Amino acid sequence: MQYETVIGLEVHLQLKTKSKVFCGCSTNFGSPPNTQTCPVCLGFPGSLPVLNREALKLAAKVAIALDCQIAKKIRFDRKNYFYPDLPKAYQISQFGQPLSGKGYIMIFVHGSEKRITIRRVHLEEDTGKLFHKEDASFIDFNRSGMPLLEVVSEPDISSPDEAYAYLRSLKSILEYVDVSDCNMEEGSLRCDANISVRKAGSEKLGVKAEVKNMNSFKAVKAALYYEQLRQIELLDSGSRIVQETRLYDSVRNVTESMRSKEEAHDYRYFPEPDLVPFDLDPELVRGIGREIPELPGPRKKRFISDYGLSDYDAAIMVSDKALADYFERAVSLYKNPKVVANWLMGDVAACLRERGGAIGGLNLSPEDLTAMLKMIEAGLISGKIAKALLPEMIETGRDPGSLVKERGLQQISDEGIIEKAIVEVISENQKIVNDFKKGKDNAVMALVGKVMAKTRGKANPRKANEALRKKLK
């Protein structure tokens, strides 16, 4: 039987404000338990929430960046349920008049582009954090009342790979608009997935499972692969799928039924009487829109047309705003975009992988990188020396010119020195020399290699090649 998979993603994002969304408590991460709480975020009777203007502004910024229809009037609602992470027994959220209606994200999977519709974006408060032990559960309310943005996709996603691409695209946009730390491990970005399978071509949706507890994009992909297969196997064996919440276990790479004591949800939303309604003045919204930088989509198109990058290279360059900014700064100093891109994706990326961290934290300015590229172009150092030089530049933060001088790494174009090395190489490698003379032309490359080794990589390989051929004629 052929099946198709239907996935919808709910992403929760903590907005980067200094204080919580409805009270003045700090949003600092990692403080001792319950030290960032007050009567408002603890739900004490008589306390009243007041909306943090910055939280609404950051939320609107995301909605605009996702091309969402921003509402003119918004309102907050109470979402009622009993769970100890909510001291008030309701969460302040948005239901009837959320911040925005539909928008979209473009994703790229296996070489093709697909548009995923965003259903809505709304602002709400985060809940406290629970810790479950053998005999009891424990609560830290520091997270209670943190500004949380919910981005809900339509079930337009049809594979775990597409889900992964969606999250990457979304995260990239969020980083461009700079509204959140987007750190899944610290919980500032969380993702729940709804997944169902149905017979290929069928109109009717299958019974869905909600999958939670994934703490990386890779975990989301792995959990969805597992869940997709589990549902297909159930249907193939003639069993039924139960609608339920399942938790992903990353160690065993399985999803398991949560078997919560919670009953079926009935949230009984109603307007939050403690908060007044808000008008989003179109002029204000336009002003927020003007603060949004060029986003990865348009920037990629520009990189292709302005710098002649390939689709693939451009996609990598714009995926991280800091990298794209770095690239543009470097290209302004050294006008060979393709060479800059190759170094950034090759040796610089390798150094980053080895050391961890992002390009912004790297001890390598665009000025120093391009100075090195200019030295290669001028024949002052070989590409091979440059490759060895780069990690040292990053290690010490020093400019390439002074390092090359100090280490005596200048490329040797002095014909006398090259000549001396060639004579030695020829006498030491008679067999290769004979191969070459018998007509095996690329044997000369082996000899060039020996010359390079003798000069510790400093000989100009083009010059060595020419001189060798002349000598062996």
Add this chain to the structure above:
Amino acid sequence: MAITKDTIKYVAGLARIGMTGKELEHFTGQLDRILEYVHELKDLNVSGLEPTSHVMEMKNVYRADRVRPSLPVSEVLKNAPDKANNLFKVKKIIEKI
């Protein structure tokens, strides 16, 4: 109209209130009468009125994004029925860890 016993049972369940059979009987009749009374509003002509969620003519009340002091942890946990390591302690919520 008629509120049924099942409705009362469901609402009591949502509010985590236990009820005896006699109480169920009692509240079913009572709530039914209350709702009937409230439903008199249905006879009003509201065609010219905007739906409203707030009775006060107030909107756009914000606070600036400024951190204010939180409560001392001792105050925070003062009324907690149970606590450990500065955390609130409650009955176990999920059956498995």
